[in-house]
Amino acid sequence: MVGVCAVSHLMLLATVSIDNLEVCTPGVSPTSIFHPAGPAATHLNDVIWLVVGVTAAIGVVVLTLLGVAIVKGRRPAGLSPGAEPTQVFGSNQVELAWTVVPTVIVFLLTLVTVRVIRDVDLTEMPDGALRVQVIGHQWWWEYRYPELGIVTANELVVPVGRKIWLELESADVSHSWWVPRLAGKRDVIPNYQTNTWFQADATGTYLGQCAEYCGTAHAGMLLRVDAIDAAAFEAWSTAQRSTAADPSSAVAMRGRAVFESLACASCHTVSGVSDGLFGPDLSHVASRATLGSGAIDFSEDNVRRWIDNPQAIKPGCNMPSLGLTPDELTAVVAYLMGLR
Ligand code: HEC
Ligand SMILES: [Cu+2]
Known part of the structure; x- marks a missing residue:
């Protein structure tokens, strides 16, 4: 049993970026199927x-x-070579x-x-469940909470102890949603809705990985579920529902203008500012813990590195480097850091 656990840990750990390892409970791989959490x-x-x-x-x-x-x-003994034994x-x-x-x-x-x-394998949403639409994109995850009016990306935030009903669809190719400690794999297929459900019994962060090869940056299409208590979830959803914050400094103000004047605005939504649908919704991007679907931790420095050259951090991803000047970069980063 110990051997099986060790092997499964090695196999599953290999699929999770080192940046994310700090979130695991000591001794429990954050992606172990042998440590179910719901x-x-x-x-x-x-x-x-x-x-x-x-x-x-x-x-x-x-x-x-x-x-x-x-x-x-x-x-x-004594039977000569080539002789047949009794049949x-x-x-x-x-x-x-x-x-x-x-x-x-x-x-x-x-x-x-x-x-x-x-x-x-339920076919209908269980009573009292929270409905979340999951849309797989090459190579990130979009999450919509239709009843709460929330759109977010890459980090699925849920209340602990409540059933979560997922309605999964793909914007492009087939993906697979798999957070091993919470539920089995579920294929995410273009033009066809699949469903699954899970419930996290303890607060914490549960990690996973797109489990269907979906192209160049497939290995960087990580999954993350944050289960928080009911009061914290209430606060989180109120914040997510609100319109994106206005810039609070002159440099951030300039950053918003840069964001709007460049192609950023045609790929990304910031509520009240832009409505691009190709990339993740950035209205509250600074409330996330990671960038690029788990590629790196969220920090001012990493936001700068990401915007300057996303391909260096997540090779093959669908965001181009727009060649911002250092001034423009500083301004855009200041703006994004205020989008809590
Ligand atoms: C061609 C469309 C496109 C343009 C233009 C674009 N992005 Fe992106 N952006 C994306 C895509 C797609 C992703 C998701 C990449 C991934 O994780 O694979 C992304 C990811 C991001 C992220 C990380 C979001 C998260 O939750 O992980 C930030 C921040 C971001 N873009 C900011 C910007 C800014 C600022 C600009 C303008 C300088 C910009 N983007 C221009 C498509 C675009
Ligand atoms: Cu995928």
Whole structure:
């Protein structure tokens, strides 16, 4: 069991950027399927261990019989090389056993799996759930909360202990939404809505990764869910619903003018300022912890580096470098840092 955990940690850790590792609980990989943090992931974890247990037991039986056969079936002393040992044909008991036992095992595993699928794969939004629309883009995530009037990107903020109902769609190619500690993978497909749900039982940050190869920057299409308590969520959603803050200094004022006069405004929405839909909504970008779908931490320095040359931070991403002068850059960064 320890070995399995270690291997799974290594495999899953390899998919998460180093920048994000600081958020993990000590000893628990932030992406481990063996540390479920909510009911949907717990159901899956139970099936995983059942299947691992049953198949491990079968493995032990088969390998033991193989060992016995190797030892007992050795060539008897005195039998000349090339001579055939005694041949055995047909045994009704043995044939019956290796037909019936596997059938029963497969039948039981099927029953358990079907039951878990019924619990995990809901076709309708559960009562009292919070609805969130997830739109996969090459190579970032858009999140819309239709009932709350919120549009945000890359960091899904949810209240702890409440069911979250996801309606997933893609703006371009197929992606897959996978935050292993909260729920199983769900494909995100163009022109076709898929659904899934999860509930985080403890506050914290849960990480994941787009799990369907979707092009150049696929490996940088990370997922992040922040589960916070109800009061904090109320405060967060009030802030997100408000119109983007006005610049609070002369340099930020100039930054907004630069933002509006360059192509930034045609790709990005800042509520009350621009309505571009190609890139993430930036109305409250400074409330996020990361930039570029988890590519780097959010900080003034990194915002500057990102805008100056996004390709250096996330090669292949769909934001070009617009070649701002140092002055323009300083102004735009000052403006974005005020968008809390
Ligand atoms: C051609 C469209 C386009 C233009 C022009 C553009 N961006 Fe972007 N921007 C994007 C895309 C797409 C992303 C998402 C990149 C990713 O994570 O893969 C992005 C990401 C960002 C992010 C990170 C947002 C987040 O939540 O991670 C910031 C900040 C940003 N852009 C600011 C700007 C500014 C400022 C300008 C103008 C100087 C600008 N962008 C010009 C398309 C554009
Ligand atoms: Cu993807």
